[in-house]
Amino acid sequence: MRAYSAAQVRRAEEPLLAAGAPLMQEAAGALARAVREEIRAGTPERGTSAAGSRPTAPVTRGRVAGARVCVLVGSGNNGGDGLFAAAFLAGRGVACDVVLVGTHPHAGGLAAARRAGVGIHLAGDDDGVSVAVRLALRSHVVVDAITGIGARGPLRGPAAGLVTALGDAVDAAPAPPVVVAVDVPSGIGVDDGAVPGPVLVADRTVTMGAAKPGLLLPPAAGAAGRVEVVELGLDALAAEPPDAVRLTGADVADLWPVPTADDHKYTRGVLGVVAGSGAYPGAAVLTTSGAVRCGVGMVRYLGSTPVTAAVQARHPEVVAGRGRVQAWVLGPGIDPADGARAEDVERTFEDALRAGVPMVLDAGALPLLPDGLPAHAVLTPHAGELARLLTDAGDDASRADVEGAPVAALRRAVEITGATVLLKGATTLVAGPGTPVYAQADATPWLATAGAGDVLAGVLGALLAGRSGDVVERPALAAELAAAAALVHGRAARAASAGGPIAALDVADAVPGTLRDLLTGEMMDG
Numbered sequence: 001m002r003a004y005s006a007a008q009v010r011r012a013e014e015p016l017l018a019a020g021a022p023l024m025q026e027a028a029g030a031l032a033r034a035v036r037e038e039i040r041a042g043t044p045e046r047g048t049s050a051a052g053s054r055p056t057a058p059v060t061r062g063r064v065a066g067a068r069v070c071v072l073v074g075s076g077n078n079g080g081d082g083l084f085a086a087a088f089l090a091g092r093g094v095a096c097d098v099v100l101v102g103t104h105p106h107a108g109g110l111a112a113a114r115r116a117g118v119g120i121h122l123a124g125d126d127d128g129v130s131v132a133v134r135l136a137l138r139s140h141v142v143v144d145a146i147t148g149i150g151a152r153g154p155l156r157g158p159a160a161g162l163v164t165a166l167g168d169a170v171d172a173a174p175a176p177p178v179v180v181a182v183d184v185p186s187g188i189g190v191d192d193g194a195v196p197g198p199v200l201v202a203d204r205t206v207t208m209g210a211a212k213p214g215l216l217l218p219p220a221a222g223a224a225g226r227v228e229v230v231e232l233g234l235d236a237l238a239a240e241p242p243d244a245v246r247l248t249g250a251d252v253a254d255l256w257p258v259p260t261a262d263d264h265k266y267t268r269g270v271l272g273v274v275a276g277s278g279a280y281p282g283a284a285v286l287t288t289s290g291a292v293r294c295g296v297g298m299v300r301y302l303g304s305t306p307v308t309a310a311v312q313a314r315h316p317e318v319v320a321g322r323g324r325v326q327a328w329v330l331g332p333g334i335d336p337a338d339g340a341r342a343e344d345v346e347r348t349f350e351d352a353l354r355a356g357v358p359m360v361l362d363a364g365a366l367p368l369l370p371d372g373l374p375a376h377a378v379l380t381p382h383a384g385e386l387a388r389l390l391t392d393a394g395d396d397a398s399r400a401d402v403e404g405a406p407v408a409a410l411r412r413a414v415e416i417t418g419a420t421v422l423l424k425g426a427t428t429l430v431a432g433p434g435t436p437v438y439a440q441a442d443a444t445p446w447l448a449t450a451g452a453g454d455v456l457a458g459v460l461g462a463l464l465a466g467r468s469g470d471v472v473e474r475p476a477l478a479a480e481l482a483a484a485a486a487l488v489h490g491r492a493a494r495a496a497s498a499g500g501p502i503a504a505l506d507v508a509d510a511v512p513g514t515l516r517d518l519l520t521g522e523m524m525d526g
């Protein structure tokens with residue numbers, strides 16, 4: 001999924017609007033269809049008696065007549081989409097109420113809604129907000145059409161009051177309405193994924209023309225629910241670089257190296273690993289497991305004798321000692337204060353730099369980095385490590401700062417280091433110099449477990465080894481491959497978990513099945 005900034009979308013709309021294309025009608029039609037789908041799929045007996053009103057009549061599965069929909073309408077074209085959709089729905093027998101949140105609703109849309117018999121209400125003051133909350137809670141679907149790509153900053157005035165009150169009421173409702181956002185959940189940072197103020201969390205977002213970055217990027221993406229793009233024929237976007245990207249399973253199948261009959265272990269890629277120490281021997285096992293399970297040609301391991309023994313006990317196919325490699329993983333389970341291991345990392349890093357091969361720099365390698373890295377070096381910090389990296393470079397950043405504005409922190413780290421950076425989290429973010437931000441939300445919260453990051457380093461290392469030549473030729477590919485590795489790692493975790501707890505090795509062990517399903521097209525997205 002490719003996401004474009006508000007400015008890019010406006011530029012792409014311009015020629016169509018100038019030619020008189022009925023974009024708002026198309027947008028509103030698609031929105032009304034999505035609402036009807038939600039009504040048909042929705043549980044009957046929606047509605048509430050919380051505010052003393054009668055519960056809505058049950059809706060028979062498959063029928064929309066008799067359902068209730070409440071549309072929150074702002075003053076711009078986003079509200080216009082909502083008003084025309086309300087008119088369409090009323091024409092299908094849906095009982096529609098519109099709550100006007102701004103003072104100047106779209107005139108054509110308002111007239112159409114009135115003609116269709118839609119009830120019009122105002123949420124200009126506290127009384128209006130109370131009425132609106134009651135209307136919303138007795139509805140099967142609430143449509144959030146307050147602001148779209150024209151929003152500036154956090155929601156203000158009555159919009160802020162209504163969204164705050166309604167959010168609290170929805171959270172407390174025993175049978176809350178389904179929330180459908182128009183274009184974006186109103187109040188999010190459309191371009192940067194910020195959540196600067198109140199936002200009504202949506203179950204589904206119907207976005208117009210193209211996805212917007214805020215629908216993919218945390219924290220705002222968490223408020224968007226399922227994202228559906230309505231094609232409006234914005235052909236000009238095809239020629240533009242997207243701002244944010246989310247890879248799908250099919251993308252990963254295209255990126256993953258698949259051996260042919262002519263391949264042998266050296267052409268398939270050899271990965272070198274410097275990981276694990278006396279204090280953290282398991283990191284070596286987990287990193288090499290992640291790589292071996294990806295079907296890399298060979299793994300060479302560099303470490304102390306006892307840790308090498310632990311690695312080979314689990315994976316006898318791992319070869320100990322130096323030799324020619326196509327990519328490196330440096331740092332998992334390495335204590336930068338441990339002189340011998342730190343020296344291993346530094347020396348290998350220098351060799352890798354001279355040889356020009358891609359590398360993953362994780363955990364203990366991060367504090368040892370010099371300035372000025374190539375884009376084919378991929379750093380894999382979590383929020384705390386990224387904060388430290390920025391602070392060491394002279395920026396004052398805490399873990400909370402990184403978590404509050406992860407995209408900005410990521411971009412800054414790319415700018416400072418010159419490297420590609422993968423920021424681990426519930427949504428993993430990746431960017432390199434000049435690339436879009438990749439945002440992958442493929443995992444399960446069960447993946448937040450010790451050692452999971454070591455497995456990711458191994459998976460990414462294997463992928464970089466397999467596509468080493470391509471990455472060196474086109475360093476921007478490193479970011480795409482890092483996003484692909486995050487997807488495989490996240491999906492493997494989901495497969496291993498199936499709703500229950502997992503250990504890091506389970507994730508590595510689930511990688512072959514996950515890759516098989518991705519490569520044969522048997523794993524669906526979502």
Ligand SMILES: NC(=O)C1=CN([C@@H]2O[C@H](COP(=O)(O)OP(=O)(O)OC[C@H]3O[C@@H](n4cnc5c(N)ncnc54)[C@H](O)[C@@H]3O)[C@@H](O)[C@H]2O)[C@@H](O)CC1
Pocket residue numbers: 013017023024025027074075076077078079081102146147148149150151152153154155156157159182183208
């Ligand atoms: N350009 C077009 O013809 C199309 C636009 N479409 C829709 O139009 C939207 C863009 O429309 P607009 O440019 O009119 O902008 P919006 O409708 O997104 O927002 C503008 C309105 O919101 C108010 N507003 C802005 N920031 C606010 C804040 N922080 N708190 C409270 N109110 C705030 C403004 O005062 C203004 O009334 C898109 O998101 C999409 O939904 C679609 O109909 C497709 C075609």
Ligand SMILES: [K+]
Pocket residue numbers: 078144145146147148181182183184185186
């Ligand atoms: K909206």
